Amino acid sequence: MSTGSGKREAGGVILDIRGLHATVANDAKNEILKGLDLTVRAGEVHAIMGPNGSGKSTLAAVLAGHPAYTVTGGTVTYLGKDLLEMAPEERAREGVFLAFQYPVAIRGITNSYFLRSAVNAVRKHKGQEELDPLDFLQVLETKLKQIGWDDSFLNRAVNDGFSGGEKKRNEILQMAVLEPTLAILDETDSGLDIDALKTVAEAVNALRRPDHATVVVTHYQRLLNYIVPDRVHVLAGGRIVKSGGKELALELEEKGYVGV
Amino acid sequence: MNWLTELREKAAARFAEVGFPTTRQEAWRFTDVRSLAETAFGPGVSRWTVDANGAKGLVGDLSKAGDIARAHLGRYAEPAANPFTALATARLQDAQVVSIPAGADVLTPIRLSHRLEGPGPVMGTPRVLIVVGDRARATVIETHEDSGVEGAFSNSVTEIVLGQAATLDYVRVQREGRTATHIATTQSHQGKDSVLRSTAIALGAGLSRHDLGAVMAGTGASLVLNGLTVIGGRQHVDYHTTIDHAQPHCESHELFNGVFDDHARGVFNGRIIVRPGAQRTDSKQTNNNLLLSREARADSQPQLEIYADDVKCTHGATLGPLDPTALFYLQSRGLSAVTAKSLLTYGFAADVLNRIATAPVREELDRVIQGRLGVEMLAA
Numbered sequence: 001m002s003t004g005s006g007k008r009e010a011g012g013v014i015l016d017i018r019g020l021h022a023t024v025a026n027d028a029k030n031e032i033l034k035g036l037d038l039t040v041r042a043g044e045v046h047a048i049m050g051p052n053g054s055g056k057s058t059l060a061a062v063l064a065g066h067p068a069y070t071v072t073g074g075t076v077t078y079l080g081k082d083l084l085e086m087a088p089e090e091r092a093r094e095g096v097f098l099a100f101q102y103p104v105a106i107r108g109i110t111n112s113y114f115l116r117s118a119v120n121a122v123r124k125h126k127g128q129e130e131l132d133p134l135d136f137l138q139v140l141e142t143k144l145k146q147i148g149w150d151d152s153f154l155n156r157a158v159n160d161g162f163s164g165g166e167k168k169r170n171e172i173l174q175m176a177v178l179e180p181t182l183a184i185l186d187e188t189d190s191g192l193d194i195d196a197l198k199t200v201a202e203a204v205n206a207l208r209r210p211d212h213a214t215v216v217v218t219h220y221q222r223l224l225n226y227i228v229p230d231r232v233h234v235l236a237g238g239r240i241v242k243s244g245g246k247e248l249a250l251e252l253e254e255k256g257y258v259g260v
Numbered sequence: 261m262n263w264l265t266e267l268r269e270k271a272a273a274r275f276a277e278v279g280f281p282t283t284r285q286e287a288w289r290f291t292d293v294r295s296l297a298e299t300a301f302g303p304g305v306s307r308w309t310v311d312a313n314g315a316k317g318l319v320g321d322l323s324k325a326g327d328i329a330r331a332h333l334g335r336y337a338e339p340a341a342n343p344f345t346a347l348a349t350a351r352l353q354d355a356q357v358v359s360i361p362a363g364a365d366v367l368t369p370i371r372l373s374h375r376l377e378g379p380g381p382v383m384g385t386p387r388v389l390i391v392v393g394d395r396a397r398a399t400v401i402e403t404h405e406d407s408g409v410e411g412a413f414s415n416s417v418t419e420i421v422l423g424q425a426a427t428l429d430y431v432r433v434q435r436e437g438r439t440a441t442h443i444a445t446t447q448s449h450q451g452k453d454s455v456l457r458s459t460a461i462a463l464g465a466g467l468s469r470h471d472l473g474a475v476m477a478g479t480g481a482s483l484v485l486n487g488l489t490v491i492g493g494r495q496h497v498d499y500h501t502t503i504d505h506a507q508p509h510c511e512s513h514e515l516f517n518g519v520f521d522d523h524a525r526g527v528f529n530g531r532i533i534v535r536p537g538a539q540r541t542d543s544k545q546t547n548n549n550l551l552l553s554r555e556a557r558a559d560s561q562p563q564l565e566i567y568a569d570d571v572k573c574t575h576g577a578t579l580g581p582l583d584p585t586a587l588f589y590l591q592s593r594g595l596s597a598v599t600a601k602s603l604l605t606y607g608f609a610a611d612v613l614n615r616i617a618t619a620p621v622r623e624e625l626d627r628v629i630q631g632r633l634g635v636e637m638l639a640a
Contacts, residue, residue, distance in 0.1 A: 064592050067584065092594035104589040108610030109603055114593070117603070121594035157607070174593060 014079060014182050014213045015040040015063075021073035021238075022062045028072070032058040034238030035074070040182070043210040047224055047249060048217045050235035051257045056217045057101060059235070060186040063215075064098035065091050078182065092118075093125035095181030099171035099188050106158035111170065114158045115140065119177050143176040147203035165196040172203045183207075184215045189223035201226030221253035234260060263330050264322070264352070271339040271349035278343045290527040290559055291469050291498040296441060301413055304382030308356055311371040318358060318398075319370060325357035325389075333357075333389055336419045337447040342471055344443045348385040348415040355387035358400055362393035362423065369399040369429075369621055374416070376440075381411035387418075390430070394423035394451070399618045400430050404444075406437040406464060416444040422454035424478065429457045429618050433625070435464040438493065442468040452478030452507075459616050460487040461625065462497045463632060469498040476503070476510040476538075483512040488612040490632055492521035492552075502531040503543065508568075511542040517612050518549045519605055519633075520556035530575065531563040538568045545575040550582065550608050552601070602635045609633070 015038070022033040032055045040046050050056050062069050063076065065088035076083040083091060106114065112133075119139070120130040131139065144151055149169065159167050168188055175183055185204070189197055204214065204227050216227055224232075224246065232248040233240045234257065242248065242260060252260050280297040281288040312319050322329055333355060339346035356372050376384035390400055404414060414436065422428055436442050442465035448456055462468055474483050489497045503512045518526040528547045549558035560577040582604050590600035609629050616622040630636060 064588075066588055087597075088588060088591040089594050089596055089600075092592055098592055100589065100592075104583070104586045106586060106590070106604065106607055108607030108614065114590075114603075117595055117599070118593035121596070121599075125594070178593070 012042045013039060014042050015215075016077040017074070019074035020062070020071065020076060022058060022069050022071050024069060026070040031072070032069075032238055033062065036235075036239055038233065038240060040213045040215060042213055044230045045208070045214045045216065045227060047229035047232045048215060048235050049219070049221070049232060049249065049252055052219065054235045055238045056219075056235055057186055060098055060184045060215075060217050063184055064088060064096065089121065092178070093122050097175050097178055097180030097183045099168075099175060099183065099185045101187040101190060103159045103167040103171055105160040105162070107160050109158050110155055111158050112136075112140070112154040115154075115174060115177055118174065122178060140177060143173070147172070147176055147206050149173065149203070164191040165193070168192055168196070168200055169203075172200055176203065176207055180212065182213050182215070184217065186217045187219065188216070189218055189220060197223060198226055221249045224249045267334045268350055268352055271334075271346045271352075274339040275343060275346040275350050278346065281343050287500060287529070290525075291467070291496065293441075293443075293467070293469070296413060299381055299411070299413070301381050301383035302378060304376045304378040304384035304409070304412065306354070306384045306386050307375045307377050308386070309371075309373040309375075310356065311373075313368040313370075318360060318366065319372070320357055320359075321354050322357065325359060328359045328391055329355065329357055329389060332391055332419065332421050334419075336421065336449045336475070337417050337445050337473075341473070342445055344415050345417055345445045348387065348417045348445070351383075351385045352387055353385070355389050358388070358390040358398075360392045360396040360398045360426075362396055364393065364396045364398075366396070366398040369401050369618055371401050371403070373403045373405060374414075375405045376407040376409060376412045376414055378409060380409040381413065382409060383413040383415060386414060386416045388416075390418070390420045390428065392422050392426040392428050395425045396423070397427040398429075399621060400428065401433070401621055402431070403433040404436055404442065404464075406435060407440065408437065410439050412436065412440040414440065414442050414444075416442070418444070418446045420446065420448035420456065422448070422450045422456055424451045425453040426451065427455040429616070429621070431459045431461070431616060431621055431625070433461045433463070433628075434468060434470070437464060438466050438495065440465045444468075444470040445473070446470070447473045449475050449477055450481040450483065453480040454478065455482045457484040457617055458486065459612065460499070462487070462489045462499075463491065463628070466494065467496045470500070472499065472501045474501075474503045474512070476505050476507055476512065479507045479509045481507070481510045483510070484615065485512060485514045486612050486615055487516035488609055488629075489516075489518040489520075489526055490609060490629060491519070491524040491526070494523045496525045498527035500529045500531075502533065505532070505534045505538040505541045505543065508537060508539045508541065510538070512544070514545040515612060515615070516547045517608060518547075518558055519552065519609060520549065520558055521552040523553070523555045525556070526558035528559070528577075529561045529563065532565070532573060532575070534566040534568050534571050534573065536567045539570040541568060541571040541573065543571070543573045547577040548608070549577070549579045550605065551580060552582070552605065602633050606630060606633050606635045
């Protein structure tokens with residue numbers, strides 16, 4: 001298989017993971033990913049499922065460059081480039097986005113300022129002109145309309161005092177304005193009631209593009225009723241042990257991880 | 261003015277008796293002022309710039325404020341309580357007196373800005389008295405600017421008196437030069453149902469020590485005693501606060517946040533006294549210290565003395581670097597490590613700034629702190 005042509009049109013390889021090994025805090029005894037392979041192409045939605053402790057969130061964190069994890073083997077190629085060589089902010093500027101399972105509260109910084117800083121960091125990287133607050137507000141309003149949300153939490157401090165649902169929605173709003181090539185959603189469904197889940201899923205669907213890809217990390221099949229995956233992978237013991245179409249998720253729901 | 265001579269003489273006698281404090285004294289354990297004792301300071305000239313914006317009659321010097329000064333000056337900041345107060349009072353020449361008549365509602369902030377002049381090393385004793393009459397409201401911002409004098413030593417004393425149901429928003433900003441030594445005493449005295457919201461900001465001076473004392477002398481009084489320190493290099497800032505709940509049904513909220521970079525050093529000592537009979541006291545103290553380098557250091561000491569049984573007193577302190585998860589979160593959105601650090605540091609400081617009630621003053625200080633931390637978010 002070709003490891004990334006760098007092409008982003010439908011079908012081009014966006015992410016190619018080969019034999020990935022990773023540990024927590026550079027502790028060899030604490031290996032979590034043990035030779036993981038995964039290829040994600042433009043236009044696809046992949047679901048990574050697996051029991052607790054299987055390494056799902058570690059995979060998401062490693063792809064975003066979380067400093068708590070150390071990659072001890074394997075390669076990750078993103079649009080033909082070595083992703084593991086990049087600092088977290090470079091990955092973000094190159095179009096990798098991680099929706100956190102536990103979004104962090106940033107006191108004293110308004111959401112709108114945070115969003116604009118993030119968008120401008122990406123624009124600057126691409127050689128585009130940075131947006132002033134007024135221009136940015138227009139971009140933001142367009143995006144909010146696209147996903148059908150209002151601007152109620154723009155002037156609040158980032159995630160500060162947000163409910164669980166608001167935090168998850170805020171992650172998706174960031175994703176909407178940053179327009180990532182590769183979006184990784186880490187347990188975005190956790191802690192959401194069914195209405196909030198639908199709202200978030202609808203927004204993710206509205207943002208789908210043929211030249212982008214999405215990796216959905218989830219414990220339950222529930223989210224996949226709303227964000228329909230092209231491929232489903234079962235992660236266990238730090239490796240992908242089974243892959244299939246969307247019907248695999250239903251099978252998992254029925255038989256459990258042990259049964260599959 | 262015989263009363264003034266008497267005040268000076270008593271204070272001079274006190275200072276002659278006690279002299280400069282040493283690190284052997286508990287209250288001065290972390291702050292070494294030996295160099296002050298060893299330097300021959302000439303007398304400096306205190307230059308005050310007063311901007312009362314249409315409220316000019318409210319601020320005057322001693323010659324214009326005779327009765328008010330006589331009634332209050334030196335009555336609250338006691339020479340016996342602090343050797344530097346004794347020294348400052350012994351050298352007292354003049355004072356800026358802000359006097360708000362009963363019932364007056366002064367909407368524009370009154371600004372007092374001090375600069376010490378003279379060929380260094382010089383000592384100055386900037387003195388301020390703020391008297392807010394019954395039911396009156398005002399905002400006062402007192403700043404101590406960089407004098408440009410090598411080795412300047414400011415020994416500042418501010419006394420604040422609030423009448424019944426009076427409200428004062430008071431902000432004090434210390435941004436002296438890095439070779440300056442800044443010693444300050446702020447002593448407030450609150451009447452029944454009065455509200456004092458005080459914010460002390462320390463950005464400058466090589467060595468700075470600020471003793472803030474607040475006496476809740478009337479029932480139902482409310483106090484907000486906040487502070488923000490942002491320093492680096494080899495700067496040293498020491499805050500000692502004493503909140504004296506002398507009467508029942510009073511509340512005090514204290515929040516001091518400190519940002520320490522490089523080899524900077526912070527000291528916070530927060531004493532809260534609840535006198536016998538001061539029932540239904542509600543007091544909360546928080547001291548957060550952010551260490552931006554491995555060499556920076558901060559010491560935090562709460563000191564609660566509670567002599568009443570029906571009270572609510574809480575205190576807490578934090579100490580440590582920026583949260584690595586928060587840094588990663590910002591970086592994962594494309595912000596550089598440097599920007600992420602500045603934003604988180606600003607957010608930490610903004611926690612204090614956002615509590616300043618007077619909007620123009622809050623915005624002005626916001627710009628100062630943003631400039632200091634290298635973030636620019638004014639338009640956001």
